[in-house]
Amino acid sequence: GIQVEQSPPDLILQEGANSTLRCNFSDSVNNLQWFHQNPWGQLINLFYIPSGTKQNGRLSATTVATERYSLLYISSSQTTDSGVYFCAVEPGSGGSYIPTFGRGTSLIVHP
């Protein structure tokens, strides 16, 4: 099946810093989503971005489907950004719809 790798696995920032999270995938995808999992386990939608660039406040994301990667940018980080960020993809070939998640990037933002 498709492989999804996220980097870095862990990230520690001071409030106000910027960061870039990366998601690499091994095959073509029909869609790609970024999620933020809060400390209570809730997965919150950040972006639905199979290709192109989107922005939402301090967050933005870019997916380059032809090169099989996506980037999530967090600017001026806040303590509330802490949590785990997941990338999830749906394979674009093989006829099987098995959504696959990366292992996540654990982000801690210190005040």
Add this chain to the structure above:
Amino acid sequence: KAGVTQTPRYLIKTRGQQVTLSCSPISGHRSVSWYQQTPGQGLQFLFEYFSETQRNKGNFPGRFSGRQFSNSRSEMNVSTLELGDSALYLCATTEGQNNEQYFGPGTRLTVT
């Protein structure tokens, strides 16, 4: 619109018992997918239901099963619970295939 709801939120069971978890989708969403999240294996896809039919299935043993009702609400059942079934069980709903997924808050299952 109300979000995805899951019940119960927390559950403690004993090895060998069975458990049923429930997921109510966002109004208008017809697809419900179930995931298991553990520290060791991460987030893994269990199965997906659409229009009361299982449309896709992940790599889990037959002890894990599910169903979907005509109102799109879904239940998953785990029989003969094992310690390794302790996990956060999440459901996600979409309008159809290749659409944005929305997750519920999860059910945290502990098997003792």
